[in-house]
Amino acid sequence: MTHRNHDPINETLAMSELDKQLLNEFQRDFPLTSTPYADIAARIGVTEQEVIARLRQLRAAGVVGRVGAVIRPHSIGTSVLAAMAVPAARLEQVAALVNGYPEVNHNYEREHRYNLWFVVTAADQDDIDAVLNDIQRRTGIRVLALPMLESYHIDVGFKLHWEPDDRDIGEINANHQ
Amino acid sequence: MQTISEQDRRLIEAMQDGLPLEPNPYAVIGRRIGMDEAEVLRRIAALQACGVIKRFGIIVRHRELGYLANAMVVWNVADEQAALLGRRLAKFDFVTLCYRRARRLPDWPYNLYCMIHGRDRKVVMQQLASIIDRCGLRGVPYRILFSRRRFKQCGARYLSRATELERPPVTARRAVGR
Missing domain, CATH: 1.10.10.2890 (Arc Repressor Mutant, subunit A)
Structure with a gap:
């Protein structure tokens, strides 16, 4: 059984061969069968218990967010990207306030005058507007709403490069050609 | 839809x-x-x-895998060119999202967005130079916004506020990833 090891350089979990196979091969086309973990185990030559235990560890470490569905934007519920230009001294407080909404599922500080960027997802536009207006009212800072008009990316999962030098600069994904 | x-x-x-x-x-x-x-x-x-x-x-969650250089690149392109350029950008395997979004003039003129996740900033800058070169984006105004702190990242929720209130407390609503 593999152990969790922390890489002191970049604070990430040391990845075993099992991890690499799990993360490379099962970001999509996850088995739709009664026993998906047993089927994965059979394909990569380990036991069902090992697959489940390792996924639990990866999830606990935050490497795996979840096993599940990525939903096409706006096919169920709706979402919007929002940006705020927050004075540096207030950023942590405003970020915590924004985090407090269950409708906010991403929230990042970015290097720009517009320094707080978050995504609000809700059942409908009224709920989104209510959240954005509430944030604006409570902070006194204008919220820039940047709704998505068109998506060009086909989600095939994230191609992981395991070594820092494994960099395919300019590579075009074969799945898209 | x-x-x-x-x-x-x-x-x-x-x-x-x-x-x-x-x-x-x-x-x-x-x-x-x-x-x-x-x-x-x-x-x-x-x-x-x-x-x-x-x-x-x-x-997967990129940061925990060592992808710490997370850049949102925004471009101000002619609306009628956005789809063509967006489809080109989306073909690069380090581009993880690519959208056209509404502008907010005069504050925010950018309408085409892509995300690049890399292990370090230098590589991401090279990747950006590569796509500018190969997608015909030279001279097009853009900004690159690297992420600093991540305050929150979890799966989206689609329940309406009213629906959530009706849910019994026994249903699993724990924080994702913990």
């Missing part, structure tokens, strides 16, 4: 926190919403086939 059935919506909601890490996860999901395993599997397959589910599988 197509509307999805009430049953499909309930199924997606039941999976929001992720598939249980147990031997028969689809049966577990089904029991939560009174649906048998075969129907759960059939509905997931159908939602994938019609594109509502873009991808079904392990969802």
